[in-house]
Amino acid sequence: MSFYRGKNSISGRRTIRERGGTFIPHLVLILSLFIFALPPLLTAGEITIINKRNSERLGTIRALQAGRYQFVSVASLADMLSISYSKNNKNKQITLEIPHNPITITAISPFIKVGYQIRQIPIDVLYRNGIFYVPIKLFLTALRDVLPFQFEYDASNLELIVKSSLENITGVSIDEKANGILIHIATTEKFSRSDIFTSQRNNWFYIDIYGGRVDTLKSFPVKSRSKKILNVAPIQLSSETARISFHSFINFKEPDIIVNNTDHEVIVSLRTRESISNDLLAELQKEREKWKIDVVVIDPGHGGKDPGAIGRNGLYEKNVTLAIAKKIKSELQRRLDVKVVMTRKRDTFVPLKRRTEIANKAGGKLFISIHIDSNPSRRLHGHTVYFLGQAKTEESRNVAQFENSVIKFEDSQNHYAGLSDASFILAANAQNSYNKESQDFAAIVDNELYKDIKDRSHGVRQAGFYVLYGASMPNILLETAFISNRNDEKKLKNKSFYGSVAKAICDAVIKFKQRYEAEVQ
């Protein structure tokens, strides 16, 4: 198309001039213009990609030089790092399919989309013969932010050294049994049952391991003795979660998961559907009655003398959590036949322990605590969904520590004595027998929020929140956005944002109801 060629050549000239950059190989480039005409790209050579952990050479990709920037093909780099991608020829875009944080690159544009965030690089993406070229150094910065890789690029020696974080998921073996399939996942670290999430969609069965790391730079050992599983693919879903995907046309029942820490393995047993006896049906009916999700408790964080986190422009967490909670309440009542109980309706102080007491007394079937995050790093934005468990990162631990610190406003801290770290988690898990359901609900809420708010998701995490301790129902704590981030703070004053959160929570409650009320049928 002539139109397109025209645009292309404009970009070519811009590339040579380089907006605002200083510029050394002037002569070379001018010469190249004479020799090659457009495009004014020189082959800089082959970049060798090396796996830092074992010095293994992963391969080479061609580098092109334009001004002081070295460009590489996005697709070649993605292939080398085992990242899948798709192209949209109509929009002249290529997308690296990194779950939750896809990176989209548009031909002849300086804008790169990372998740829902737009970043600008100081030079346009080049596009030649259907191939997208990006300035390697700038692009690696974006990749580093969303993948658990470290990159060292040596431009003079044309070497890219890649280090993936140390793997703790080391392989999979699959055995076929009379009524299903047995999957053994080999690990080098201890995991607990609540670290394992499973889901099934479009002929894929997923096992997500929170705190899990796979090394996607090398081949992943799979020993399969089953014809029912057609393909196994490990990916690093986020810096905190590894996913192993199993392709199969079989519809599996809810899996049984066993974590065997002595032998360092996670065992997932997938049963194919089988007939259910009448006795069992009656039993399940009773279960279903018990599981009717008819009372939802919304807990607006902080209140009264406890302001919660405070934004740069003086926004109080306690006011936002109450506004969001009210919106959630009206949305739930409008769309569902459920009773909604609030742990506070006004700007009043309610001790943490009292909040679950209110929930239990009201016969709550779901407990949702609403909070706003705050972080010394003002760059952080987006949401995180927590359920009760041992924190896996310093970051999660700090969040729980801040939320727990509000007990200083309470008259007596005796109820919380001895509830520190590990002992607290043990006590909490014993008391809170809805761990699996809480985990499931957290995952559903995270998904719905990600769909509706279209901002960064920090995923589902675990930490020891006092406010969740003692809830006799599935319970989660939502950090809706970061009050410490300029854009998020603006968003947190916006009624339409409250509406999106309310819609997402309501959708999540509906999905959870469908799953749990229908599961026992």
Ligand SMILES: [Zn+2]
């Ligand atoms: Zn809070």
